[in-house]
Amino acid sequence: MKRLALNIEELRQRAKRALPRFAFSYLEGGADDEQTLRDNRRVFARWRFIPPVLNDASERDLSVTLYGQKLAAPLLIAPTGYNGMLRYGADAMLARTARDAGIGYIQSTVSTAPIEEIADEHLPQHWFQLYVLKDRTVTTGLLERAKAAGCTTLVVSVDAVHFGNREKDKRNYRRPMKLSLPSLFDIALHPAWVWRTIRPAGVPGFGNLTPYIPADKRRGAGGASYFAAQMDMRLSWETLTWIRSQWSGPMLIKGILAPDDATRAFAAGIDGIVLSNHGGRQLDGSVSAMEVLPEIRHRCGPDATILIDSGFRRGTDVVKALALGANGVLLGRPMLYGVAADGEAGAKQALALILQEVDRTLAQLGCTSITRLGPHLLRPQS
Ligand code: HOC
Numbered sequence: 612m613k614r615l616a617l618n619i620e621e622l623r624q625r626a627k628r629a630l631p632r633f634a635f636s637y638l639e640g641g642a643d644d645e646q647t648l649r650d651n652r653r654v655f656a657r658w659r660f661i662p663p664v665l666n667d668a669s670e671r672d673l674s675v676t677l678y679g680q681k682l683a684a685p686l687l688i689a690p691t692g693y694n695g696m697l698r699y700g701a702d703a704m705l706a707r708t709a710r711d712a713g714i715g716y717i718q719s720t721v722s723t724a725p726i727e728e729i730a731d732e733h734l735p736q737h738w739f740q741l742y743v744l745k746d747r748t749v750t751t752g753l754l755e756r757a758k759a760a761g762c763t764t765l766v767v768s769v770d771a772v773h774f775g776n777r778e779k780d781k782r783n784y785r786r787p788m789k790l791s792l793p794s795l796f797d798i799a800l801h802p803a804w805v806w807r808t809i810r811p812a813g814v815p816g817f818g819n820l821t822p823y824i825p826a827d828k829r830r831g832a833g834g835a836s837y838f839a840a841q842m843d844m845r846l847s848w849e850t851l852t853w854i855r856s857q858w859s860g861p862m863l864i865k866g867i868l869a870p871d872d873a874t875r876a877f878a879a880g881i882d883g884i885v886l887s888n889h890g891g892r893q894l895d896g897s898v899s900a901m902e903v904l905p906e907i908r909h910r911c912g913p914d915a916t917i918l919i920d921s922g923f924r925r926g927t928d929v930v931k932a933l934a935l936g937a938n939g940v941l942l943g944r945p946m947l948y949g950v951a952a953d954g955e956a957g958a959k960q961a962l963a964l965i966l967q968e969v970d971r972t973l974a975q976l977g978c979t980s981i982t983r984l985g986p987h988l989l990r991p992q993s
Pocket residue numbers: 691692721742771774835838839842889892
């Protein structure tokens with residue numbers, strides 16, 4: 612039996628060994644020089660804990676309430692695309708991991724499994740992430756399907772309208788969506804991965820988007836490139852108002868970094884925001900979500916729902932964000948490392964590691980619950 616990983620970095624190393632280079636590059640890569648990708652990790656060192664002592668924190672409650680629903684911890688599995696590249700059934704594995712731990716699961720528009728399949732897992736917190744497509748009928752079709760599947764909450768991503776320049780990723784292709792010969796050779800060196808990613812006959816690989824992709828584009832990677840060209844490049848605040856009118860449940864905007872955008876979102880009747888630089892995959896040189904969190908919390912007030920992602924690998928990172936005013940943290944790559952390394956068991960291990968670390972950090976800060984966290988526990992480093 613495999614030894615349990617001690618931390619997310621160990622799972623990352625295992626994922627790197629398990630995946631062919633093109634798949635690991637897609638998971639791992641950032642935009643341009645990957646400055647923002649690196650800063651997303653470095654930013655956490657800007658705050659150090661000042662742990663008060665002699666507080667009885669022998670029992671701790673990690674639960675939080677978001678939109679009237681209790682979560683066992685302030686965590687959600689982030690929407691990530693094309694997870695079938697890691698292994699067949701990865702989306703459902705992640706969904707079950709979230710369900711069994713009592714946290715939220717956000718399904719991507721570009722998940723490999725369709726919404727209806729994930730609905731069969733009966734998640735109490737099944738959220739849907741929307742990429743807005745220029746064909747409004749496709750967008751409304753996705754929204755209708757999300758409602759019918761019982762998705763409680765909508766997360767509209769607004770930061771990938773113009774796709775980031777991911778050079779690590781590009782190196783593996785000879786032209787868009789066509790792998791280079793060395794990449795194909797590298798795949799041949801990973802027979803276990805090939806075996807794990809094989810879809811049963813008749814199962815299309817384009818998840819939610821299959822019905823909207825013309826039959827002649829549904830082969831191989833053709834569907835993904837077809838879809839990339841369908842993104843609504845004119846996405847604007849007016850579009851958001853239109854989506855708001857189509858969705859009666861809680862709706863969040865994901866990909867906010869500018870404080871003015873944050874206040875505008877709430878003024879426009881949006882129920883929450885996700886501070887994110889898309890894991891450093893979009894605009895290189897943009898600030899880290901953690902950097903703008905204190906200002907955005909201050910500007911939006913104590914009642915605004917503010918979630919955050921990009922760069923979280925440790926429970927201490929999560930606790931720092933909560934102390935600075937985030938209501939919850941989305942976990943992307945850490946969960947993908949887990950699922951790539953060891954399937955559902957690996958995803959569960961990744962989440963367990965972060966949960967244990969959050970719990971231990973709370974204990975060491977003398978906090979009995981998430982509500983006790985605040986900026987008084989942190990000191991900014993110059
Ligand atoms: C093709 C449209 O969020 C990523 C994902 C998927 C983005 C798909 C955009 O790679 O960052």
